[in-house]
Amino acid sequence: MVMLKELSKEELVLPGNASCTGCAASLALRLTLKVMGSRTIFVVPACCTSIIQGQFPASALNIPVLNIAFAATGAAASGVVAGLRIRGIKDVAVIGWAGDGGTVDIGIQALSGAAERRTDFIYICYDNEAYGNTGMQRSSATPIGAWTTTTPTGKKENKKDMAFIMAAHRIPYVATAIPSYPIDFIEKLEKAKKIKGTRYLHILTPCPPGWRSDADLSVELGRLAVQTGMWVLFEIENGVFSISSPSRIVLDKTKRKPVEEYLKLQGRFGHLTTEEVAGIQKAVDATLDYYMKLSGQRVYPLLTD
Amino acid sequence: MLKTIVETGNHVAGLAALVARAQVVAAYPITPQTQIVEKIAELVDSGKMNAEYICVESEHSAMSACIGASTVGARTFTATSSHGLAYMHEMLHWASAARLPIVMAVVNRAMGPPWNIWTDHGDSLPQRDTGWIQIYCASNQEIFDSIIQAYRVCEDQRVLMPAMICLEGFILSHTNMPIRIPDQKEIDDFLPPLEPGWVLNVEKPVTHGNMLSPEYYMELRYFMHEALQNAKRLIPQVAREYSKKFGLPEYSGLIEQYMCNDAEVIIVSMGTIGSEANLAVEKLRNEGYRVGSARIRVFRPFPHEAVKEIATRAKALAVIDRDISFGMEGILFTEIRSALFDLPKRPLAKNFIAGLGGRDVTQNDIEEIAKKTFRILETGTGVEGIEWVNMRR
Numbered sequence: 001m002v003m004l005k006e007l008s009k010e011e012l013v014l015p016g017n018a019s020c021t022g023c024a025a026s027l028a029l030r031l032t033l034k035v036m037g038s039r040t041i042f043v044v045p046a047c048c049t050s051i052i053q054g055q056f057p058a059s060a061l062n063i064p065v066l067n068i069a070f071a072a073t074g075a076a077a078s079g080v081v082a083g084l085r086i087r088g089i090k091d092v093a094v095i096g097w098a099g100d101g102g103t104v105d106i107g108i109q110a111l112s113g114a115a116e117r118r119t120d121f122i123y124i125c126y127d128n129e130a131y132g133n134t135g136m137q138r139s140s141a142t143p144i145g146a147w148t149t150t151t152p153t154g155k156k157e158n159k160k161d162m163a164f165i166m167a168a169h170r171i172p173y174v175a176t177a178i179p180s181y182p183i184d185f186i187e188k189l190e191k192a193k194k195i196k197g198t199r200y201l202h203i204l205t206p207c208p209p210g211w212r213s214d215a216d217l218s219v220e221l222g223r224l225a226v227q228t229g230m231w232v233l234f235e236i237e238n239g240v241f242s243i244s245s246p247s248r249i250v251l252d253k254t255k256r257k258p259v260e261e262y263l264k265l266q267g268r269f270g271h272l273t274t275e276e277v278a279g280i281q282k283a284v285d286a287t288l289d290y291y292m293k294l295s296g297q298r299v300y301p302l303l304t305d
Numbered sequence: 306m307l308k309t310i311v312e313t314g315n316h317v318a319g320l321a322a323l324v325a326r327a328q329v330v331a332a333y334p335i336t337p338q339t340q341i342v343e344k345i346a347e348l349v350d351s352g353k354m355n356a357e358y359i360c361v362e363s364e365h366s367a368m369s370a371c372i373g374a375s376t377v378g379a380r381t382f383t384a385t386s387s388h389g390l391a392y393m394h395e396m397l398h399w400a401s402a403a404r405l406p407i408v409m410a411v412v413n414r415a416m417g418p419p420w421n422i423w424t425d426h427g428d429s430l431p432q433r434d435t436g437w438i439q440i441y442c443a444s445n446q447e448i449f450d451s452i453i454q455a456y457r458v459c460e461d462q463r464v465l466m467p468a469m470i471c472l473e474g475f476i477l478s479h480t481n482m483p484i485r486i487p488d489q490k491e492i493d494d495f496l497p498p499l500e501p502g503w504v505l506n507v508e509k510p511v512t513h514g515n516m517l518s519p520e521y522y523m524e525l526r527y528f529m530h531e532a533l534q535n536a537k538r539l540i541p542q543v544a545r546e547y548s549k550k551f552g553l554p555e556y557s558g559l560i561e562q563y564m565c566n567d568a569e570v571i572i573v574s575m576g577t578i579g580s581e582a583n584l585a586v587e588k589l590r591n592e593g594y595r596v597g598s599a600r601i602r603v604f605r606p607f608p609h610e611a612v613k614e615i616a617t618r619a620k621a622l623a624v625i626d627r628d629i630s631f632g633m634e635g636i637l638f639t640e641i642r643s644a645l646f647d648l649p650k651r652p653l654a655k656n657f658i659a660g661l662g663g664r665d666v667t668q669n670d671i672e673e674i675a676k677k678t679f680r681i682l683e684t685g686t687g688v689e690g691i692e693w694v695n696m697r698r
Contacts, residue, residue, distance in 0.1 A: 038507060038510070039507045040507070041377075041505050041507065043373065050515065050516060051516070053512060053515050054515065054516075055515065055516040055517065055518060056512075056515055056516065056517045056518070056521060059511075059512035059515060061510075061512055062510055063507065063510045064505035064506060064507060064510045064511060064512075064513075065505075065510075065511075065512040065513065065514075065515070066372075066373065066376050066505055066513055066514065067512070067513060067514030067515050068369065068372065068373075068399065068514070069369065069395050069396060069399055071365060071369075071395075072365065072366070072369035072372075072396065072399075074366070075331075075361055075363075075365070075366030075367075075369035075370045075373070076369040076370065076372055076373035077373060078331070078359055078361070078366075078369075078370045078373060079329060079331060079359065079369065079370035079371060079372060079373025079374035079375070079376075079381075080373040080374065080376065080377055080505070081373075082329045082331075082357035082359055082370070082373075082374050082379070083328070083329055083357075083373060083374035083375070083376070083377035083378065083379035083381075084377050085357060086328040086329055086355075086356065086357045086374075086379050087328070087377065087378055087379055089377070092507050109362060109363060109366070110362070110363075110365070110366045110369065112362065113361055113362030113363070113366055116362070117359065117360065
């Protein structure tokens, strides 16, 4: 088990970055770089981190960063990996770091291609469930019911299940995480770091301006997301699905907090009727039942290498 | 020592990437470019080429992967055509503005719809404002020479810009021609390993491409413009050095001229129409016409000065475009006329649109174009408007 106090003291996300108050993505960024260390190259498409890293001539990220076009993360990272390999540079990790829009929508093709080619890199999607830096428009990672500027009466469709889409590529490691559970987060990234091939982490990152929530509640909201079962922490390691310990407890329905506790703290769900909340509760319960059955199971056959 | 081989334009392009020692190739297949990627795949797979070959899932990703590889200091190559080039348009801007010396073969093919796999310049010419050097070839030898020379020019610290080497689909891409190639050792001597302008390096971290305010943006664009102006000076120098070293053609650098010195009418064209035009010139000269041919080899940077110099001596230019800018005129024609504007005495200029979607442009067609231009000179009428060559009415 990882001890937080053993975590690197080096801050590769420098003070003075341009994230919004209460930005959980910046927490995820900080934890990620603490685990990955300075021998890391980041490939970043248009996303909140385009802003968080700051404006020229300053940069809040003390590692090499390639900013790239919105759809291009998976492909550009493939190129970086290939370029490093042909030049004989061996001990540098490549991270694709993208928001939900850049991952589940416009970037899905390049990411799918990179995963299918077994590109040796880690792809991290930090998911605030909408296009945050353009002012909160719906993405296919926006959950059902949520208000965004392009779903003024709430989104009618379900959130795209990107982790399972990535698992369908039969990559060695897929995990979900959230900065509110830093030990789980760090352990997963440490594990991913040691694996070869494409590794995918999907991180839920509460977003006060977009979620219409109080900036001091971002960590708490992340905990509630897990405790209500709205966000489930799991791993798919070489095809085997397992629920991570913070989420294991909520598999027991009696230990599961009602989704309302999570929803009511966010203005984006403020318009929901009692029936709609009940609908979300039903969907969460069904998902957790499904995950319980899946626990310890293989979601894709082990392929001979 | 030159070795003569007989190869298709596509295979020649692949071969040029091999001897240029491209280290990362990321490409996606599209007719009529496919043989380039097949050739390179075969070369890499057999161990003859020491490169990373990334079989990407789209052209947008092909260029993105080349950009990624180039940012860590690898020499990169790719190839595409038509819709593939259009699909990578966004990344063309990214490559040039990131100042990455990526070299790409573009096998010219018409844009759909309707689907058409044959050649015209309507795919690459609309990319003229992306900052890429554009070179149009008229033979398989020129494809080879241009790719090797392009790396030298693009990787020069005064340039650091990408280049597309354009070859017409089927006319060059699938046609076998003899070409002469130098030894690998001699090529290595001419083209040393890449010294990148900048790299992503964990020892010295930099953030590339983050937000830039209006205070700085214009200067970066000015530097790109300046880089292409530098390329305009460098391309003929490199061509001359190459030609001298290997005994291969120089193509006069920016514009290949044929019998232009005393010509009253000059046929201006690009690509293989240029070599056909040379034959037309020979025939017409025998018939007593004072005609010449100027093949614009380098379209970006545009050889304004050279065009002016040629035009000063002529009475009329017959500009053949294998493209059309809808609602305007041929793209080459616009550029040529712009170059003529500040001449004290301008020749007439007539625009001929020909060969779209792969329609043949024969020597006979070009002779007719020249004769028509002579008639315009004699009668003083008919210079206005665009002439669509061999069009069904």
